[in-house]
Amino acid sequence: MGKSITHKIIEKHLVSGEMVAGQEVGLRIDQTLTQDATGTMAWLQFEAIGIGEVRTDLSVSYVDHNTLQMGFRNPDDHRYLRTVAAKSGAVFSPAGTGICHQLHLENFAKPGATLIGSDSHTPTAGGIGSMAMGAGGLSVALAMAGEAYFIPMPKVVKVELTGELTGWAAGKDVILELLRRLTVKGGVGKVFEYAGPGVAALSVPDRATITNMGAELGATTSIFPSDDKTKFFLEKMGRGEDFVELIADADAEYDEVIEINLSELEPLVAQPHMPDQVCKVKELAGKKIDQCAIGSCTNSSYSDLKNTAQILSGKMTPAETDLMISPGSKQVMKMLAREGLIEPLLDAGARLLECSCGPCIGMGGSPVSAGVSVRTFNRNFEGRSGTQDGQVYLASAQTAARLALDGEFTDPATWGPAPERVELPEDVPSIRDLFVFPPADKSAVEILRGPNIVALEDFDKLSDTVEAKVLLKVEDNITTDHILPAGAEITALRSNIPAISQYIFSRVDEGFVGRMKEHGTGVILGGDNYGQGSSREHAALGPRHLGVKAVIVKSLARIHRANLVNFGILPLLLVDPADYDALSEGDDLIIPANAMTPGGTIDITTGSGKSVTVTNDLTKKELEIIQSGGLLNAVREGQA
Ligand code: F3S
Structure with missing residues (x-):
């Protein structure tokens, strides 16, 4: 039987397990990336493992999220990241150089390589044929230490592209169409592998937009073949030697096949507050727009911004509509500048922002109260823009x-x-010298910390019987933004777990942290798809610090589930979803944790005599990790 691209890469990197859908496989990881918001913790964890230098082919530490330097916290983190990278043999990308995924695509990603990153949009590199996955910071720290990365062997979905994009339809509309059809839960446990005659005409930046936002499907990752377009892109980036052809065998078999005729696509838009609330742009005709924001790791490439400049050239935005543009990298910015494309942006009234995530995580550029903001980003969760009632499309x-x-x-x-479809200019400038490569002799490098960088606390082992109250009951589709809101004030505390924990669920239920402090331990009850959204491991670390022992839910999002395991919180699944209604906030629970087996059931009893049955989808190893009190404990004990 022929092999898909996914199977070829996994087979080449397999260190344990069998390639049977759903079974755990361990993968050797070639490259890692971290960004400052989650990476500071990942690097603290890497240090805690105590092996000295990274053991990957390449690890890059990017600073792109919290680039505003208001007070000492962010700059202290940046200095820590620069010095710990130098000491550990990693490459450092300073604030302002660009957004991690755009930079990684341009400078480091390789076809056929495995990459994990402490950011859920790491699959962007799938646009160039990397098997690139978002992971918790601890998993990335372990990969940097040379440990395998474990995932359930994914199902492989072939997305057969036919036809060709026409008119105003863009790569973004391909992934919006998939989200419309499949919803934010449609990709869980799957890799979306693009194939078919429609692939050839899609540029690498278009492909990267599509694989970037495959994360919104909940997919393990998405991947495109490595073909002539990939070769062209890599040669333009001065990395022709990194090209290898990578295509699926003609008789490759897939678990599912989905067809999209590119010729039939027209401009689409995801409506508030979920990326799958997709409709045609024309269906919203007449709705006033307060703000447009162009940028983010999804759409900030040279071709995106050249098209933007062409559309705006010689015209002016209305005074009531604010337009912000954040180029994805200094390379993109330099290409625009060389071609005289900055001036049309400025003359149209646009605000040119730094090459960073910026408004995507509410780091400046929030819409006005109840304002309508059209963004080229990948997420429009309620409140993420920094304006709680902002309406993000x-x-x-x-x-x-x-x-x-x-x-x-x-x-x-x-x-x-x-505008015409563009790829790259004849002469692409390099920004390679802006990265800080580690010195050969690291003995003189001192790792510099500030007062906001607090070493990780030790967590207790799981007790045989967990007795705790339900201290929060939440609905379906709780995101990591609900668990820990984004925004400058909060994310500046990312390397200080006691301080950041004070914001856990603060926008959902202001009293939650107080109740946790009062009781010392607690359980969270949730609905379907709990923890969807980002790879933010603080959304597990924070609750753990407060004393959360278990989450009991109808279903869990993949990365958050992994983070719960890593930090020793029991992820329990209701066997009968109707039991969600049987449990209430304030119920005293008795959880016989020592009776748990991988995939087995246990009965939880409440103080009032009710009983609900829960199961788990944990492997034996994951259960042992939770029993140890988390992965760092387990690694130190030699169990993982
Ligand atoms: Fe940054 Fe937003 Fe992407 S925060 S990494 S631009 S999803």
């Missing part, structure tokens, strides 16, 4: 730029001719 760069001129949603049929 997700669209392509071309759509956002065109709508910025109209100041309201309009029918693309009235937009006139679409």
Whole structure:
């Protein structure tokens, strides 16, 4: 039987397990990336493992999230990241150089390589044929230490692309169409592998937009073949030697096949507050727009911004519509500058922001109260923009730029001719010298810390019987933004767990932290898809610090589930989802944790005599990790 690209890469990197869907496989990881928001903790964890230097082919530490330097906390973190990278043999990317995924695609990602990153949009590198997965910071720390990365062997979905994008349709519309069809839960446990005659005409940046936002499907990752377009891109980046052809065998078998005819796509938009609430742009015609934001790791490439400049050139946005543009990297910025494409942006009234995540995580650029913001980003969860009642819509760069001129949603049929599809200029400037490569002799490097960098606390082992109250009951689709809100004030505390924990569920239930302090331990009850969203491991570390012993839910999002395991919180699944209604906040629970077996059931009893049955999808090893009190304990004890 022929092999898919996914199977070929996994087979080459397999260190344990069998390639049978659902069974755990251990993978050798070639590359890692970290970003400052989650990476500071990952590096503290790497230090705690105590092996000295990274054992991957390449590890890169990017600073792109908290680049605003208000007070000492962020700059102290950046200095720590620079010095710990130098000491540990990793590459450092300073604040302002660009967004991790755009930079990694341009400078380091390789076809056929495995990459894990402490950021859920790491699959961006799938656009170049890397098997790239978002992971918890601790998993990344372990991969940097040369340990395998464990995942359930994914199912492989072939996305057969036919036809060709026409008019105003863009790569973003391909993934919005998939989200419309499959929803934010449609990709769990799956790799989306793109194939078919429609692939050849899609540029690497378009492909990277699609694989980036495969994360919103909940997918393990997404991947494109490595072909002539990949070769062209790598050669333009001065990395022609990194090219290898990587295509699926003609008789490869897949678990599912989905077809998308690119010729039929038209501009789409995801409506508030979920990336799968997708409709056609024309269906919203007449709705006023307060703000457009072009950038993020999803749509901030040269082609996105060149098209933006072409659309805006010689025109002006209305005074009521704020337009912000964040280039994905200094390389993109330099290419725009060389071609005289910055001036049309400025003259159209746009605000040119730093090459960083910026407004994507509410780091500046929040919309006005109840304001409508059209963004080229990948997420529009409630409150993520920094404005709790902001109405965020997700669209392509071309759509956002065109709508910025109209100041309201309009029918693309009235937009006139679409800008030409562009890839890269003849001469692409390098920014390689802006990265800080580690010195050969690291003995003189001193790791510099500040007062906000607090060493990790030790966590207790799991007790045989957990007795704790339900201290919070939440609905379906709780995101990591619900668990720990984003924003400058909070994320600046990312290397200080006692301080950041004070914000856990603060926008859902202000009293939660107080109740946890009062009782010392607690259980969270949740619905379906609990913990969806980002790889933010503080959304598990924070609750653990407060004393959360277990979450009992209908279903769990993949990365958050892994983070719960890593930090020793029991992820329990209701056998009968209707039992969600049988449990209430305030119930005293008795959980016979020592009776748990992988995949087995246990009965939880409440003080009032009720009983509910829960199961788990834990492997033997994961159960042992939780019993040890988390992965760091288990690694130190030699169990993992
Ligand atoms: Fe940054 Fe937003 Fe991407 S926070 S890494 S631009 S999802």
